[in-house]
Amino acid sequence: MKCDLVVVGAGPAGSMTAKAAAEAGLDVVMMEKRQEIGDPVRCAEGVSKAALKKLVEPDPSWISAEVKGARIRAPDGTEIVISEDRAGAEVGYVLERKVFDRALAQEAAEAGAKVMVKTRALGLLTEKGVPAGVVAQFVGEELKIEAPLVIGADGVESKVGRWAGIETALKPKDVETCAQFLVQDERIDDDYCEFYLGNDIAPGGYVWSFPKGRALANVGIGILGSKADSGTPIRLLRDFMKANFPEGKVLEMMVGGVPVSGPIERTVADGVILVGDAARQSDPITGGGIINAMKAGKMAGKIAADLVPRGEVDKRSLMVYEEMWRETIGKHISRNFAVKEFFVDLTDDDLNRMIHSLDGIDVAELDLKGLLKVLVRQNPKHLLKLRHLIV
Numbered sequence: 001m002k003c004d005l006v007v008v009g010a011g012p013a014g015s016m017t018a019k020a021a022a023e024a025g026l027d028v029v030m031m032e033k034r035q036e037i038g039d040p041v042r043c044a045e046g047v048s049k050a051a052l053k054k055l056v057e058p059d060p061s062w063i064s065a066e067v068k069g070a071r072i073r074a075p076d077g078t079e080i081v082i083s084e085d086r087a088g089a090e091v092g093y094v095l096e097r098k099v100f101d102r103a104l105a106q107e108a109a110e111a112g113a114k115v116m117v118k119t120r121a122l123g124l125l126t127e128k129g130v131p132a133g134v135v136a137q138f139v140g141e142e143l144k145i146e147a148p149l150v151i152g153a154d155g156v157e158s159k160v161g162r163w164a165g166i167e168t169a170l171k172p173k174d175v176e177t178c179a180q181f182l183v184q185d186e187r188i189d190d191d192y193c194e195f196y197l198g199n200d201i202a203p204g205g206y207v208w209s210f211p212k213g214r215a216l217a218n219v220g221i222g223i224l225g226s227k228a229d230s231g232t233p234i235r236l237l238r239d240f241m242k243a244n245f246p247e248g249k250v251l252e253m254m255v256g257g258v259p260v261s262g263p264i265e266r267t268v269a270d271g272v273i274l275v276g277d278a279a280r281q282s283d284p285i286t287g288g289g290i291i292n293a294m295k296a297g298k299m300a301g302k303i304a305a306d307l308v309p310r311g312e313v314d315k316r317s318l319m320v321y322e323e324m325w326r327e328t329i330g331k332h333i334s335r336n337f338a339v340k341e342f343f344v345d346l347t348d349d350d351l352n353r354m355i356h357s358l359d360g361i362d363v364a365e366l367d368l369k370g371l372l373k374v375l376v377r378q379n380p381k382h383l384l385k386l387r388h389l390i391v
């Protein structure tokens with residue numbers, strides 16, 4: 001089989017890539033190793049309404065809940081409330097990703113991309129040492145798909161980058177190890193996403209509760225890999241459930257990882273581009289990656305449509321993509337990485353002091369940068385190191 005572009009992975013990054021490239025006239029194959037796109041879900045499903053609306057028309061079929069804002073709770077229980085769409089990229093809609101991911105893939109298909117499920121990329125085809133497509137497996141059968149460009153949208157466990165010689169390995173301190181329960185409990189507040197901070201609750205991370213309507217919520221935990229062994233997230237999440245939702249019924253459970261490494265050195269190689277979690281483009285503070293994955297996918301798909309017909313798929317030509325994402329989403333990722341590196345080492349006393357310092361200040365309408373500005377103003381000695389990030 002031959003085509004212009006192979007996209008590996010049909011998550012938000014892959015489908016946006018495939019859609020943008022197919023719309024611009026490329027012959028695209030998007031392959032997904034799972035038999036059902038979007039299932040099982042490994043996500044708390046929170047996104048900013050405003051950011052999402054810039055990328056895709058919201059559809060009630062894939063929105064579980066709309067929330068009013070976020071509550072952030074310090075280790076001693078003190079709370080601050082931030083209004084909708086101001087708490088980073090995690091507040092606004094709580095999606096139903098099983099439906100959302102499939103809807104995005106459907107849009108890619110409608111734009112003309114060929115979608116292949118239960119098709120796992122096994123490696124890159126090469127011609128004279130240069131990537132020239134993908135070797136894949138479809139229900140036990142080996143397939144060779146020749147293409148001048150391969151886009152790796154294969155998520156946190158990405159292999160495409162490694163196959164192309166791109167360094168994507170994550171150190172334990174650069175990944176949040178997560179566990180999540182889908183919980184039914186009458187005590188769930190359907191209007192707010194909740195974040196719980198504290199080194200006993202979630203070392204180097206946080207616990208979240210994202211409502212999905214009808215007293216359901218994704219209740220999950222992310223812990224910095226360097227501060228936990230593999231069983232720790234589930235153990236701590238169960239402790240949290242006992243303390244906060246003792247009557248909660250667990251309907252689903254999952255574990256997963258989120259890259260919080262900040263921008264990696266390179267996301268292109270000859271004949272290969274990486275997008276989304278494969279390119280480590282998630283937000284290092286919140287762990288949110290859906291919006292950045294979609295933005296990067298859209299950029300990569302358009303750039304592919306421009307360069308492939310001209311035969312310009314060498315690493316140098318593909319640097320256009322590298323420069324474009326670093327100039328846009330990359331700037332936020334770099335800043336938030338520096339902030340995260342600082343915050344993960346704070347003690348519970350420090351965290352309490354930060355939240356207390358906001359007492360009497362209306363933070364509801366602040367975005368993350370605004371909140372940081374206020375925190376630095378209120379805690380000049382402690383947050384001196386962050387000053388340069390907010391000017």
Ligand SMILES: Cc1cc2nc3c(=O)[nH]c(=O)nc-3n(C[C@H](O)[C@H](O)[C@H](O)COP(=O)(O)OP(=O)(O)OC[C@H]3O[C@@H](n4cnc5c(N)ncnc54)[C@H](O)[C@@H]3O)c2cc1C
Pocket residue numbers: 008009010011012013014031032033034038042043044045046047089090119120121122153154155156158159178179180220255256257258275276277278282287288289290291293
């Ligand atoms: C516990 C948890 C909670 C999260 N909560 C949020 C949140 O609330 N908000 C938010 O914005 N982000 C959240 N994220 C992050 C978010 O899920 C990711 O950033 C997002 O899914 C990235 O999209 P992607 O398309 O890059 O990768 P993915 O969505 O992971 O898609 C990659 C796809 O590639 C496929 N694939 C992998 N290897 C192959 C192969 N060899 N061949 C074919 N297909 C392959 C996979 O099956 C998968 O479908 C969370 C992550 C976790 C783990």
